[in-house]
Amino acid sequence: MSHHHARAHQGEFDENAAEQFEWSDAMLLGHGQMDDAHEEFVHVVKALAACDAATALGCLQAVEDHLLAHFGTEREWMERTEYPAMDCHLDEHQKVLDTVQQVNRLAQAGQVGLRDVRRLAAALADWFPKHATYLDSALSAWISKRRHGGAPVILRRALGEGVQQKSTLA
């Protein structure tokens, strides 16, 4: 854990994180809609990492649109269930959204290159597993407890049956 904290404080990330970033059932948290949003996150970030000069702007916009919906929905769940650790979770969302919106604006103005766009994809791929493991899983467990009085039951698909969805962003 101290490893993660040290890196977070230095603002560093694994520059190659997007290359091994794949959706898998190991990432399921047991909340169907949240899991669907997380699978979509992986797809839009992978598409961003693989973008070229012709697709970069569309891929950036797709990431921004996705995050607005994904983070907005999680906020609604937190408000509706009076989630106690809301501020910390929303702060993290806001920082990520600010970064994506800033890069998107600069890209639209022709002020960032493909290298910066791909660095953003790597930063997002590096950030997400920690966020999901520490913050989203706690939210999923909280919602499930409020609903059913217990921890979520996670039904994993058989390995190999995973979704092989092709990107349609280009």
Ligand SMILES: [Fe+2]
């Ligand atoms: Fe999430």
Ligand SMILES: [Fe+2]
């Ligand atoms: Fe979240």
